[in-house]
Amino acid sequence: MKKEEVFENYRDYIMPTYTKVPLIFTKGKGSRLWDIHNKAYLDFFPGWGVGNLGHCHPKVVQAVRDQIGKLIFIPNNYYHLPQAKLAKEIIYWSYPAKVFFCNSGAEASEGAVKLARKFGKGRYEIITFENSFHGRTLAALAATGQKKYQSGFEPLPEGFKTVAFNDITAVKNAITDKTVAIMLELIQGEGGINVAAKDFVLELRKICDQKNLLLIVDEVQTGIGRTGKLFCYQHYGITPDVMTLAKALGGGLPIGVMVVKKEIADTLGPGMHASTFGGGLVICKAASAVLKAIQKEKLLTHAQKMSAYLFAGLNVLKEKFAIIKEVRGLGLMAGVELNIEGKAIVEKCLEKGLLINCTHDKVLRLMPALNITSKEIDKALTILEAVMKGS
Numbered sequence: 001m002k003k004e005e006v007f008e009n010y011r012d013y014i015m016p017t018y019t020k021v022p023l024i025f026t027k028g029k030g031s032r033l034w035d036i037h038n039k040a041y042l043d044f045f046p047g048w049g050v051g052n053l054g055h056c057h058p059k060v061v062q063a064v065r066d067q068i069g070k071l072i073f074i075p076n077n078y079y080h081l082p083q084a085k086l087a088k089e090i091i092y093w094s095y096p097a098k099v100f101f102c103n104s105g106a107e108a109s110e111g112a113v114k115l116a117r118k119f120g121k122g123r124y125e126i127i128t129f130e131n132s133f134h135g136r137t138l139a140a141l142a143a144t145g146q147k148k149y150q151s152g153f154e155p156l157p158e159g160f161k162t163v164a165f166n167d168i169t170a171v172k173n174a175i176t177d178k179t180v181a182i183m184l185e186l187i188q189g190e191g192g193i194n195v196a197a198k199d200f201v202l203e204l205r206k207i208c209d210q211k212n213l214l215l216i217v218d219e220v221q222t223g224i225g226r227t228g229k230l231f232c233y234q235h236y237g238i239t240p241d242v243m244t245l246a247k248a249l250g251g252g253l254p255i256g257v258m259v260v261k262k263e264i265a266d267t268l269g270p271g272m273h274a275s276t277f278g279g280g281l282v283i284c285k286a287a288s289a290v291l292k293a294i295q296k297e298k299l300l301t302h303a304q305k306m307s308a309y310l311f312a313g314l315n316v317l318k319e320k321f322a323i324i325k326e327v328r329g330l331g332l333m334a335g336v337e338l339n340i341e342g343k344a345i346v347e348k349c350l351e352k353g354l355l356i357n358c359t360h361d362k363v364l365r366l367m368p369a370l371n372i373t374s375k376e377i378d379k380a381l382t383i384l385e386a387v388m389k390g391s
């Protein structure tokens with residue numbers, strides 16, 4: 001198929017729900033991608049937060065190959081080894097809990113909302129935060145504290161109260177006798193890389209304990225090593241009651257997980273919640289390979305080192321360019337807030353072979369793979385500097 005035909009087919013046969021960049025990628029390895037003309041790109045936003053191991057990690061590829069020829073699908077009313085193994089591994093690396101497997105972040109959010117309502121026995125209100133993002137399905141959208149995503153899809157499910165992020169008084173004021181949970185991202189990814197303050201999170205944990213509320217932590221974007229620890233909550237000295245995972249866990253294949261602390265994990269019983277494809281054999285094998293690679297290749301330690309290197313470089317750029325207002329983030333989840341729109345910078349970086357993202361209009365988002373090298377970071381910073389010089 002010729003390039004023009006690909007674009008035509010998208011235009012004619014695929015709903016236009018994505019803002020698209022006219023590039024056709026055909027190959028990826030580590031932090032490199034190649035387009036249809038064999039032009040190479042350095043990927044500092046792999047898979048929108050999916051590529052924590054970079055593209056086509058050999059252990060993930062091997063795991064998929066090993067499984068796919070044996071058995072691809074078996075429904076969830078039977079047992080299989082890869083799901084049993086992955087569940088145990090997730091719990092080993094997190095906290096005493098049980099998991100529910102689904103296929104995406106939004107589905108994990110939906111699961112958490114259903115679980116909270118069942119747990120609440122009549123209490124149903126969930127407190128969420130301004131500038132949060134929890135997915136595009138209706139309950140996940142209702143939990144998302146950004147009107148731009150909700151507009152036109154009303155009426156949204158009831159029972160969500162959105163308050164200011166990092167504002168403990170606002171949280172306290174929002175609690176009623178109907179409140180059942182508080183749901184948050186510890187670093188708001190789509191909302192502009194806003195990091196939750198430690199005191200705020202510790203106070204949330206205390207309030208949840210005192211009032212028998214569930215603390216639901218959305219780690220869809222922050223999980224799987226992104227912040228230099230396997231899960232972001234581990235920076236805060238708290239344990240969530242419910243954690244949602246997706247994106248990077250599958251190594252490029254679709255997965256969602258709701259991790260529910262043991263004491264309340266049987267709140268949802270047989271027939272109350274389900275997913276046909278959730279926790280399939282191939283994806284579970286791939287996810288186990290991701291977790292194993294992170295440990296074996298010591299990627300958390302490496303990511304912490306590369307984080308220091310990246311942030312030092314970004315702060316040098318901040319000194320040089322007045323358009324940079326703030327550099328913030330944690331681990332390899334970096335935000336560069338500008339005092340101008342970031343779209344043109346992203347486009348110019350792309351022309352020079354660097355893929356980055358801009359969120360919340362003015363925040364450049366860099367989330368390289370955990371196995372990124374200092375040489376690759378140098379290259380990315382050189383391109384960013386050249387682009388900023390010209391803007």
Ligand SMILES: Cc1ncc(COP(=O)(O)O)c(C=O)c1O
Nearest residue numbers: 104105106133134135220221246
């Ligand atoms: C924090 C967070 N939660 C949930 C989602 C939704 O995930 P998915 O697109 O897999 O439904 C996203 C997606 O960007 C996210 O960043």
